[in-house]
Amino acid sequence: MSQCLVRCSLLGAWLAGLTGAVWAPRSAPAAGALPVRDTVRDSLLVSDSIYQGWKWFHVYCFRCHGEDAIGGVNPAAPDLRWVLSSSGKAYPRDSFEYTVLNGRPTRGMPVWNVLLDTAAVKQLYLYTKARSDGWLKPGRPHREQDPKKSQ
Secondary structure: OHHHHHHHHHHHHHHHHHHHHHHOOOOOOOOOOOOOOOOOOOOOEOOHHHHHHHHHHHHHHHHHHOHHHOOOOOOOOOOHHHHHOOOOOOOOHHHHHHHHHHOEHHHOEOOOOOOOOHHHHHHHHHHHHHHHHOOOOOOOOEOOOOOOOOO
């Protein structure tokens, strides 16, 4: 019984210390001190073109190609990361753009040239290529000028 009491007390003290360290207020940097730069790459920070491509994708493409271009929704609609990757089909950019604009009606891919112009299709390619290359992680990307969310 006393061993349990000692172990529980030690565990409780350890958890209290950990909680205090995590939830402690952070001090402001000293006057004149330079801010510490985060050296970890923001895996959701993108250019305007890629951001626009993400927006187009989430208006028109995600229903069949899945959230974040991962496929799995419609069996006929491929995982676009694989379609564009060098280890997959390695679709060239012009083939991707042609397919988006003209569709593949026999396979269920609609014609998008009525709703999307070539600039939008190029942005779609940039977004899906970034997902295919692996540096753009799943989730909603953001741009440098986007308002910061308070934490």
